[in-house]
Structure formats: C-alpha cells, structure tokens
Amino acid sequence: MLHSSVLARFGLLHRGLYIRQAKVPSSSQPLARPFSATVCLREIRDVAQLPPRVQPKYKGSSTSSLLSLQWPEPPRNVLIIPKFHAPQVTSSAVTFAKYVHNEYPNVNFVFERRVAAQVHESLPFPIYTADPSALHDKIDLVTTLGGDGTILRAASLFSLHSSVPPMLSFSMGSLGFLGEWKFEEYKRAWRQVYMSGSRVAVTDLQDPHTQAAVNRPSDDEEGLPLHDAWSHIRGKSMGHTRSSKVLLRHRLKVGVYDADGVNINGQLMPTSTAEPQQLLPPTPPELQTPTKRGEPMTKAFHAINELVIHRGPNPHLAIIDIYVNGRFLTEAVADGILVSTPTGSTAYSLSAGGSIMHPLVKTLLITPICARSLSFRPLGLPLNSRVVLKLSEKNRGRELEVSIDGKRKTGVTIGMEIRVEGEMVGRTPNGGWAGGVPCVIRSPANGNSAEDDDGWVGGLNGLLKFNYPFGDT
Known part of the structure; x- marks a missing residue:
C-alpha cells in the first residue's frame, strides 16, 4: 500500500474510496495491474440526490370497486417505515431492503433520520434520509412494517399534501387492522407492486428464473413502449391483468x-x-x-x-x-x-x-x-x-x-x-390522482382475480371480533 502522502500527491485519495494496489516488483517496472477502487457503501446520503418522484396512475374497473395501480415506469425511491422501539421489526426492515436491493438494484431506500442511524451499518449499500418536508417530491412508494400506528405515522409525513404515494403495509403490530400483508409474503407483495402495470409476464418465483417476456398489452396500452428497467426483470408472473389493487382511503x-x-x-x-x-x-x-x-x-x-x-x-x-x-x-x-x-x-x-x-x-x-x-x-x-x-x-x-x-x-x-x-379525490390534469391515501390491497395467493380482493370483512370478523358471541373464548 502506498503511503498516504504519495497517494495525495497523485490525487488518488478521495472521500469514501479504499484504494488497493498490486505488489510492485521494482520502481522501474510497470504495475502488474491497474488500481481498483471500492466505494464505501455503508453511508447515509441526502434525499436531494435522488431522482424526482414517479407519479403512478390509478384506473377504475367495472368488476371491482378498487383501483388498479399503473406505474408509467418502475418505482425507484422507496420510503421504509418500521415500527418504533421494536428491534425485531427493524431487523425485518433490513431483510426486506437487502432482498429488494439484490433483486432490483435500481431501487433506492429512504429512512427517517433516527431509523437511518440505526440500520445503515447493517446495509452494504447507501441509504437516504431527509426531513419530512423534503420527502413529498422524492418518494415513489411507502412501505410500512408495524401496526396501524405505523401507517398513521407514514400518512402524517404527507399530511400537508394532496398527493400521497402508494402504501404497501405489512402487519407486524398489536392489531394491524389497516395492514394488508403478512411479512412472510414480502417477496410476492413487492413483486406485484413493482411490476404493476408493466405488462411483463415471467415465471413464478418458485420456478427457475428465466428471461422476461412481454405479455400482450390491453387495448388502451397498445403502442406504449416497455420501459427499459422492466425488460430484464425475472421472477413472479404478473402481466397487465394482474395489476395491484388499491383502496383509496379518504382523509x-x-x-x-x-x-x-x-x-x-x-x-x-x-x-x-x-x-x-x-x-x-x-x-x-x-x-x-x-x-x-x-x-x-x-x-x-x-x-x-x-x-x-x-x-x-x-x-x-x-x-x-x-x-x-x-x-x-x-x-x-x-x-x-x-x-x-x-x-x-x-x-x-x-x-x-x-x-x-x-x-x-x-x-x-x-x-x-x-x-x-x-x-x-x-x-x-x-x-x-x-x-x-x-x-x-x-x-x-x-x-x-x-x-x-x-x-x-x-x-x-x-x-x-x-x-x-x-x-x-379525483384525477389531475396530467393523468395522476390527488387526494386520499392509496393503500395496496393484498391479492389472493392463487391469483384468482374473481375472488373478493377487499379484506375489510375478514378484518372485521377476525381482528375486531364483530358480533362475537358472548361467553365464547
């Protein structure tokens, strides 16, 4: 390793870079191989460095009272909000971020400041943070891990704005009436949200990964180009008929x-x-x-x-x-x-x-x-x-x-x-949607879109014990 003064003389010292050199036989001989640099990845960056927010579209359906999530391009900036004072939930957030980063390397992760300080050493890639006032113009999708209070905390970060990013919520709290997904389903949940509206059909996660194939687009999507970031995605089958369903919660x-x-x-x-x-x-x-x-x-x-x-x-x-x-x-x-x-x-x-x-x-x-x-x-x-x-x-x-x-x-x-x-709530002039909190609804595991995709009745009976018989345990 060269002395730091020599490196500085040749302009080789740079913040965040670790420089390695092959062994030099003699000062008169050329280097055996060029320098290589590895970026110091465990760092926290400012959210201002991220690209602008991707605004999704929401389409109605004659067969469902829910809306269909349609991304014009893949979401890039994801805000992860785990439950406070719950180490196990924080650990799950790290697991989720690592998985998404490995499978979808173009996705950036944003955390609240105090959470970022807790998790950045556990993540071998850069993460981002900012004050809540700077999040609205950057966040494409919000992922919550916790109970109903965590969802309220996430929604409150956008309480001054009429447009709220879609929310993918995993129930990991004491009640979780608003949380749609179980955390063990996070691979399927993320796949569906990320691919929603992409018109890409690929094999199931349980099968060997294969190259993506473009599904036949619907009539209103004819002629629309497939975004490059979707063209090489491998994994669970989606397609234009299986867009994520969204429940728009009024405020x-x-x-x-x-x-x-x-x-x-x-x-x-x-x-x-x-x-x-x-x-x-x-x-x-x-x-x-x-x-x-x-x-x-x-x-x-x-x-x-x-x-x-x-x-x-x-x-x-x-x-x-x-x-x-x-x-x-x-x-x-x-x-x-x-x-x-x-x-x-x-x-x-x-x-x-x-x-x-x-x-x-x-x-x-x-x-x-x-x-x-x-x-x-x-x-x-x-x-x-x-x-x-x-x-x-x-x-x-x-x-x-x-x-x-x-x-x-x-x-x-x-x-x-x-x-x-x-x-x-309603459509904006640019085709987007303003008003309400769009919550991603858990879809049937077998992919049967004819099933009731609204879990409100199940939550009412299973969690709130609606009309529960007196004296039963």
Missing part, C-alpha cells in the same frame, strides 16, 4: 383558527416524544394563495383517522357548538367530540360508540365522547360537508386540546374554531 382536511379568524395550523405540535418537537414546515411562497383579507393561506392539515377535541385533565365537561354547512346543529356537552373518516370509524370513534363504516363509503362521522345526553347519537354526513366546532362561551374550562390523528395537537380557547371537511 379529513383540518384547519385551526384563532379568535381573529387566522389559520394557526403552523402552531400544531407533534405528540410523540420520539419525534423532534418542531412546528410544521411553512408553506412555500410560490404555493401560498392570499385570503380575501390579503393574508397568506396556510395549507390544510390532513387526517386519515380523526380529529378530536376533548377536555383532557379539565374536571368540567366540554361545551362545544357544532355547525354543519354554516348552520347551527347542536350544543354538545360531553368529554369531547370526534370527527372521523370511514377508516377512523374502527379506531377511537368505535370505542366511543360510533358506527362502523366501510372505507369506500364517502362520509364523515360525528361521534360524541361520553355525552351528557343519552339521545346524542353518532351522525353520518356527506363527505363534502363542512363541519365547524367552536368552544361555547358557556365552557368553564380555560382550554381544550385538539388532536389530529394522534400525531399533532394544539390548545383551543373560547373564540377559536376548528374547521373540518372531507377531502375530495
């Missing part, structure tokens, strides 16, 4: 306003002690639209489960005025009020006595928490309803707490109000 748009009518969403603070105690990132100036009063418009904060306003440690019941579409509905006297999505109907709202709603139903729910009046029952409203919650002047507590998906919170006092409405 709430939430705005918190002070007594002067000014949006104070920027003051929402994270609830988890595991996250940095920092405010939401400001809206970029180019995206700010002035209000009628000339003030900058703050982005809505999105919730996939619910918004809750509650009395917290206050000994008195909360008194909250509820308005729907500008009309006064009722004065609620209770521990609190929940405004939930159909997805959130199986969460806090269910525990408070709310109705269970299928996630495809376009509605939002108003559920009282321990109401004083026994006749105050949960309400279902159209998704586009505008709900306003105001602290009544009769409220004896000085401040109530507002929590959004359990991830962000703030305090509200008399004169302040919370405005909530359902997020509408």
Whole structure:
C-alpha cells in the first residue's frame, strides 16, 4: 500500500474510496495491474440526490370497486417505515431492503433520520434520509412494517399534501387492522407492486428464473413502449391483468383558527416524544394563495383517522357548538367530540360508540365522547360537508386540546374554531390522482382475480371480533 502522502500527491485519495494496489516488483517496472477502487457503501446520503418522484396512475374497473395501480415506469425511491422501539421489526426492515436491493438494484431506500442511524451499518449499500418536508417530491412508494400506528405515522409525513404515494403495509403490530400483508409474503407483495402495470409476464418465483417476456398489452396500452428497467426483470408472473389493487382511503382536511379568524395550523405540535418537537414546515411562497383579507393561506392539515377535541385533565365537561354547512346543529356537552373518516370509524370513534363504516363509503362521522345526553347519537354526513366546532362561551374550562390523528395537537380557547371537511379525490390534469391515501390491497395467493380482493370483512370478523358471541373464548 502506498503511503498516504504519495497517494495525495497523485490525487488518488478521495472521500469514501479504499484504494488497493498490486505488489510492485521494482520502481522501474510497470504495475502488474491497474488500481481498483471500492466505494464505501455503508453511508447515509441526502434525499436531494435522488431522482424526482414517479407519479403512478390509478384506473377504475367495472368488476371491482378498487383501483388498479399503473406505474408509467418502475418505482425507484422507496420510503421504509418500521415500527418504533421494536428491534425485531427493524431487523425485518433490513431483510426486506437487502432482498429488494439484490433483486432490483435500481431501487433506492429512504429512512427517517433516527431509523437511518440505526440500520445503515447493517446495509452494504447507501441509504437516504431527509426531513419530512423534503420527502413529498422524492418518494415513489411507502412501505410500512408495524401496526396501524405505523401507517398513521407514514400518512402524517404527507399530511400537508394532496398527493400521497402508494402504501404497501405489512402487519407486524398489536392489531394491524389497516395492514394488508403478512411479512412472510414480502417477496410476492413487492413483486406485484413493482411490476404493476408493466405488462411483463415471467415465471413464478418458485420456478427457475428465466428471461422476461412481454405479455400482450390491453387495448388502451397498445403502442406504449416497455420501459427499459422492466425488460430484464425475472421472477413472479404478473402481466397487465394482474395489476395491484388499491383502496383509496379518504382523509379529513383540518384547519385551526384563532379568535381573529387566522389559520394557526403552523402552531400544531407533534405528540410523540420520539419525534423532534418542531412546528410544521411553512408553506412555500410560490404555493401560498392570499385570503380575501390579503393574508397568506396556510395549507390544510390532513387526517386519515380523526380529529378530536376533548377536555383532557379539565374536571368540567366540554361545551362545544357544532355547525354543519354554516348552520347551527347542536350544543354538545360531553368529554369531547370526534370527527372521523370511514377508516377512523374502527379506531377511537368505535370505542366511543360510533358506527362502523366501510372505507369506500364517502362520509364523515360525528361521534360524541361520553355525552351528557343519552339521545346524542353518532351522525353520518356527506363527505363534502363542512363541519365547524367552536368552544361555547358557556365552557368553564380555560382550554381544550385538539388532536389530529394522534400525531399533532394544539390548545383551543373560547373564540377559536376548528374547521373540518372531507377531502375530495379525483384525477389531475396530467393523468395522476390527488387526494386520499392509496393503500395496496393484498391479492389472493392463487391469483384468482374473481375472488373478493377487499379484506375489510375478514378484518372485521377476525381482528375486531364483530358480533362475537358472548361467553365464547
């Protein structure tokens, strides 16, 4: 090995490179072989180095209420979010990343900062990280490993945006009602998501790997070129008839306003002690639209489960005025009020006595928490309803707490109000999709597309024990 000063003289020292040289017989003889360099791979890079996000398309079907995932080109940047404080889950995330990297070397992996610091020494290739505000323009696909809370954490990273990447979720938590896949299925799950819309048909993973063959495209895909990154993929059979199915989960748009009518969403603070105690990132100036009063418009904060306003440690019941579409509905006297999505109907709202709603139903729910009046029952409203919650002047507590998906919170006092409405979804001018959280649904293992590919009923019976007989074990 040459001395470092000699290497530096010839410009051979470089950060991240280890340089090896063959033995030199004598100074007058040429080298036996040229220098070779190996990149130091166990490193963390900034997500800014990654290519821009690939926006998928979602197609409807006359035979299914779910959407079909269609990539215009293979996804490249994958955000992996494992459950916090679970070493076994973190180990599974490393296993998943290693497998995908070996089989699909063009895929880049992104982790949250604290997770990246834990796993980068276990991964023999570079990984990426960034603050949540920088993820939206880079992430093609999100993979979660954990329970429902992990999915909420993943969705909260995109809570200021109308477009959320598809989510592939593995159930590894205590309940996992939202998680579709078992982790032992990760090879099949990844294969289906990655190849979705590719029109490539190849042999099954259990058979010897063979060269990919292009399947006959559907009528609306005739003439479309096959992307080069798919042309040499080996493994499980896909094809244009087996695109991954997506359940689009509706969200709430939430705005918190002070007594002067000014949006104070920027003051929402994270609830988890595991996250940095920092405010939401400001809206970029180019995206700010002035209000009628000339003030900058703050982005809505999105919730996939619910918004809750509650009395917290206050000994008195909360008194909250509820308005729907500008009309006064009722004065609620209770521990609190929940405004939930159909997805959130199986969460806090269910525990408070709310109705269970299928996630495809376009509605939002108003559920009282321990109401004083026994006749105050949960309400279902159209998704586009505008709900306003105001602290009544009769409220004896000085401040109530507002929590959004359990991830962000703030305090509200008399004169302040919370405005909530359902997020509408639809196609964008460029053919993409805006609104909602697209969740990849587990497909039947035998590939029979005629089977019910919506696992909601199974989760309702198997996990929530719906209408479980009394006394049975």
